Amino acid sequence: MITRIIESSLRNRGLVLAFYVLIIAWGVWSVKNTPVDAIPNIGENQVIVYADWPGRSPQDVEDQVIYPLTINLMGLPRVKVVRSNSYFGFGLVNIIFEDNVDFYWARTRVLERLDQAQQMLPEGVSAVLGPDATALGQIFWYTIENGYYCPDHPNVSYEQPGKCPDDGKQLVRSQHDLGELRSLHDWYVRYQLSSVQGVSEVASVGGFVKQYQIDVHPERLLAHNVRLSDMVVAVKRSNLDVGAKTFEEGGTEFVVRGVGFIKSVEDIENIVIGAHDGVPIYVKNVGDVTTGPDFRRGALDKEGAEVTGGVVLMQFGDNPLRVIERIKAKIKELEPGLPSGVRIVPFYDRTQLIHRSVSTLTISLVLATVITILTIVVFLRHFFGSFIISLVLPVGVLMAFVVMYRIGVDANIMSLGGIIIAIGVMVDSGIVMTENIYRRLSEAGAEKGVPLTSNERLDTTIAGAKEVAAPVLFSLLTTIVSFIPVFALTGKSGRLFHPLAFTKTFSMSGAAVIALTLIPTLSYFLLRGKLRSVDEGGVSRYLRKGYLPVIRWSVSHKSVPVIASVVILLIGIIIFPNIKREFMPPLNEGDLLFMPVLLPGASITQVMEVMKKQDMIIKKEFPHEVDMVVGKLGRAETATDPAPVTMLETIIRLKDRKYWRKGMTREKLVKEIVEATRIPGVSPIMTQPIQNRIDMLATGIQTPVGVKVFGDSLSKIVEIAIEIEGILRDIPGAVGPYAERADRRPYFEIEIDRRQAARYGVRVGDVQDIIMTAIGGMNIATTVEGRERYPIRVRYVRELRDNVEALKRILVPTPSGAQIPLSQVASLRKVLGPMTVGTENALPYARVFVSVDQSKIGLVDFVNKASEIIDKAIVDQGKLPPGYYIAWSGQYESEVEAKKKLVVAVPVALFMILLLLYMVFKNVTSTVVVASGLPISMIGGVILLYVLGFKMSVAVWVGFIALFGVATDNAVVLVSALDGLFRKRAVTSVQDIRETVIKGGLLRVRPCVMTAMTTILALIPVMVSSGTGSEVMKPMASPTVGGLITATLSNLILVPVIYCWLKERQFRRAQKES
Template sequence: LNGEGEVVGGVVIQRFGENALEVIQNVKKKLESLKAGLPEGVEIIPVYDRSGLIERAVDNLKEKLIEEVLAVSVICVLFLLHLRSALVAIVVIPLSVLMAFIIMNLQGLNANIMSLGGIAIAIGALIDGAIVMIENAHKHLARDRGKKDHWQIIYEAATEVGPALFFSLLIMTTAFLPVFALQAQEGRLFTPLAFTWTYSLMAAALLSITLVPVLMGYFIRGRILPERFNPLNLLFTWFFKPLIWLALRMKLAVIFVALALTAATWIPLERLGSEFMPPLNEGDVLYMPSTLPGISITKAKELLQQTDKIIKTFPEVHQVFGKIGRAETATDTAPLSMLETTITMKPESEWREGMTPKKLIEEMDAALKIPGVTNVWTMPIKNRIDMLSTGIKTPVGIKIAGNDLYVLEKLGKEVETLLKNVPGTMSVFSERVVGGNYFDFEINREEASRYGLTVGDIQDVIQTAIGGMNVSTVIQGLERYPINVRYPSGLRDDWDELQRVLIPTPGGEHIPMAQVAKISIKKGPPVIKTENARLNAWVYIDLKDIDIGTYVENARRVLDEKLTLPAGYSLIWSGQYEYMERAKERLKLVVPLTLVIIFVLLYLNFQRLAETTIVMLSLPLALIGGVWVLYYLQYELSVAVAVGFIALAGVAAEIGVLILVYCNQVFENRWANGEIQNNGDVLKAVFDGTSSRIRPIMMTVISTIAGLIPIMIGSGTGSEVMKRIAAPMVGGMVSATLLNLIVLPALYAIVLQFRFSWMAQKLVAKNALKGVPSEEKELIEA
């Protein structure tokens, strides 16, 4: 402990499915109660406690949730400038979250970074349905107030947009199906987020078509400021109206520019690296260096104490607890050549000015450049998950499989040498699978028989005198301790002394070991590892200033060119790279299936193929902003980023649905009234349908972005993952809004012009048949 000397350590293992924070709190209470019975001079010091991390992460998410609710509420008030109308939208947020919490409780889902994160990224989208309904009610009241009953106006406003809104929220929920399909570690990590996102959006969809219309009837009364006097609406109308007008007159050029922008997104996309997950700053550090096998216990203890003492000298370090070797338990299979030092850090407010976790690790790594020791720096929870999943403690590992341990060690050393010079390699260490030192007693049977000794007799002496043998058990109350007998260390820790170990013969003489056996030190496997019934040698690779995907690509190229594998031997990339590839392959299957389901839902809403296709074509427009924001923030592609893009798909589809619904409403009404006479009237209908509904579209977009901004600018525990989810959503929402308000009207205008020509021809033909006898009409139609 702190490099000061040896202590007795212990671990508490939590049962599967239990609440970690609750278990830790109960353990603390139990330890407190045990202090009274401890002998004098004995104290219990916690050396690692993850409750602080859990509480910091949950508190950070709770804080972000409050900030998001306030931000979204302010947006509603500013856009509507009618407090009671804004209240109708705002009340959806706590009710949706409450309903999600109720389902979480019934399901047994705990409040953690991911489960609260799902609600956090959904906050802005929860009120989309309510916003659109309220805004539509404002329009209907401005047009029909005094002409129709108040509740009739509210009913018509709600039924006009209700079905489209319900389908939009359903699509946003469906978009998360790929997250539910993730497997293993990534599945366990993101499934809680997918559940809470789904629960909260389903609750919002239900409230939008049930409670919201009722509240609108009661609260949306009195004087409502006309839309044309709202400063925000005037600003957005002033900005977008000329662009929409220009787009409708240059439809093909706009479509071409949209295609060019989408194609240009390939430039930043190619430059993005890839990783499994962004590193979560746990607040504590785990130092796990490896030495060559064969290190003695004495030297191992000395090395551990030296490294711990050096680490404790850093002012940012609160406590250092080192461990080497293993206990007799299946929960810890660490060899003597692997050190584990848990470094508990002080709060960052007490660190030196300008110090960051990355800089601190670099300084500690430079201070611990010890010959024969390969450093690895990670974090406690991350390391446990990695080693339980693949056994690899570094971000990237290589598993070489074959039949001969000596060949495997040779290949491992070759890989280690080749990868040392690959850019981004911080350290690389190949296990010495036959690097263990063993005393080999080669018994001379002829000499043994002269003294009347058997091989078994000599081996019994070797076991009892050198290895030790349990001869009895001491019983102290309920405790049992074995009595182990062997020579004192002075008679067995020297080569010459071993040769002088005495063996009793049947004749009563005692002869030295050297008379009947030749002693030598031979190399052998300290640990034998197998996977899929094949012997393994593992190579650990720690990285610096490079993403996993790029590094593996470069390293694989080097090994392909310079490493020759014998027949029957194979090489597998493991560690976080293994998770990343598994998640990527899974998403390749599930994402296309999800897009097909979204297409079907859109078709059920529109009942037309053209409108459905246009909305689906709008999804790539959202990718533009998402990819460029990732490139600007220098984020790597990861599972967290993929989750952000999945959420973006549903939100972007909602924008497309709203634009087409509004355009189609105006076109259908004017066609029914006979106001569509030519293609110019079609363009005017599309222009009016889009420009008159800029406010609800911008409200839904800005409220969603406002709900994500606190996450984007946050820096608390857990923010590393949440930022990667929010970044593509924010960037994608901006590009989807800007381009959809310009490109979609242009596309839809082309579709409506074709539809108008077809309907007009059909109408002309129908009018031409008026007055024609029925028999002739049937003949003409035939």
């Protein structure tokens, strides 16, 4: 089949060239349209269900809303796990599907089940799907701020005070309060940005939502003999528009409309509740009506000043770069319509990270390509031959992008990294094919003595291409087979490395197709005239000259190379255990995310003070490193943000490194920020925006390692979690262990005495209505003011509900018309209750967060050690009741899962490589000789890792897997040449064997060194890069660089020595037998 492809390509040369012109055009189009992001979407394949029940405690939300939803959704097909969290006033259910489940298919299945589950929920509560966005969906954050403007040119705003550049007048600062800015965002900016293509949701955060507030005086209600419920009904009945169809007059039809929506405070004040002796009783007679802020669970702070803003979530599968470009264009379009001086200021923009990451990889890709081409030119010293081989790189990369676009693989550091790793190897097939065709054409021309005819050149080109078609195919197969372990990875590791495996496979496949079709065609056209031998002059001559004494001495002193190889192996074996370990090298996102957590029960006012204080410290103490500090308290109004009020998320935007103080590193800066902002009772966690969002939505664990204690009783599992926190503090390597005090939130419980209430004829619901409305405050209606909507809230005046004694005196109406104090029918007490209730598959859990100093101990080793200690201290001591259990979570799970897969997949891949070798050589001896270089190549990678100080990680193992695919290629070429020589020549002495081996080595030293050099030098730009993404790619490339250096030495020295020794042994045995 391969030979037919080669013949067909050469006999239909015009079609082949036209085909590749189309491929190049399609590839260029694909490059421009392939979605670009910093990293692959490594978040879980999940659907979020959000349920809102304002004012309700976490326990109420869990028992009556989230638990019914959870047990209903657990039965969905292809679901891995269902996690839920119940908070004050709302709850979230995260349904985690298998990785290969289509995202929108999963959403449809959940939506179908929600329709059934809705009837199980309390009246007025509805569960809805979260936005169709992933953990990487939060691509753009911004604030809406007061700025400066010129009164004569009010449509242009300025950040700093000064004079107007147009007329020199002093700029004026706009004076909009947080409520006005929030309304501007909610009813204008948010919806305009939501209309942008690719935007899934725009969520508000910070500021104050405008609310009409009716603060009722109960003594006035009593004096006017009206009930609170009467006033609620009156307000509701006074806030509506109606339609009455049409009527005709004078031949004209008029639409009849009754206008009655509330528009102002005065409208509410003048609502009639009832009448006494013909005198109307207005709302203003029994309460004070004002506008004020609605109850809130989130706030935003910028360097010590409270602001309002929003976050944009991108739709699943869209291109973040394009979406952000559209968002910025929309903001520019909106700005003239904003109030004078108001500005939209971004403080987190994913494009910066994407540009830094892609720029690092693009520069490395271009440099790798240029270096590879120069290497080819230096070795071949033939312009057209070098040109033909060099075409493999751009055309192969474009072919890879075509496939990437078609199957939906984004361009990111991993997918581009796969292409970079493949660059040096891609040209190998081109080198082999072009060199052999060149050799055959030069030999044929030299033999004939005159230029070859067109048919002769065609036949010679076909023959030369057919000779090396098998090695080209073998190279492709070994690459694909070697990456079986990467394709076998699942979970987070799989989602991270599959793009790399795909793009390397696409690139290598494209290079192989080019080698079998385009290169023979171009060789026919361009390799003309008198062609000198490829071994004449230049680098080839010096290589042969330098290699000859080495190989001659080695085959005469075989024990020395073997002993040297054994010593290298022993060094590697000794070094390997001393290499530190981690799951993945952390990607430097550029920005930091500082996440202090306060103890349960802290008020929003106290948390706000802590956030402002810390933000001001960060900005003031680190002016050289920090560009901007914006802190978020609680949550943005989106289902993808489950943060409680006591959790802060401060984005620290860093300046360019050139502005940093001398000697300052990222690690040192993190430690100094944590130390400078240390406050008693506040647990600091330092992470990064994307990393945190993925961890929060995946496992709920914000640290690399976490412990989950499962059981029925929340208080019991929290008690065990706190004990585990104490145990972890004493384990070496543990950093800042912290157990969630999920049951330590202060509650004020009002328990109704049913018997006492019955004596007064009062029902439980009547008392609960007073509790909800008079104490908690209830939104009873919503105004319609054009495009804007604002709630109307009823509540007792503050002085009647701000202390225990005042609450006891709250009046409850009875059927007789009398009103009795609340204390007569209920007991009031302060207790501790749940701050949040988290469950996994409907079973509650408490979490313990702990970071690990991985310079001292790896994650897996730490978990194994800590697990053993915890089992002895808790499980073995009988402190874990029946039905309770402890589980580890976080990045540790991904690392363990990856190791389980690699332990099986890597040996399978190696076995398949050996099987392919045997299929090539058809004998065990040659297979063993070629395979002998694999251990040496791996040790080279280990040594380079140790020298450069990189840690063993899944990324490094992927680098070793890439090495396995290329380490044997040169040995195959060399051993194939030796086998061919020995088949053509009958040896009569040991010296004959040695001379034949030396001849074979000299014959293949140039292509072996050339292919190794192209691969190694192509990775040098990655090894010396320092931009975003390099922290992942450098450890991954190290095994290939180090391994190919030792593999090349092994292939050129050890492989010939072992081959020679086996041949000599066979020869001596044959002599003895004869």
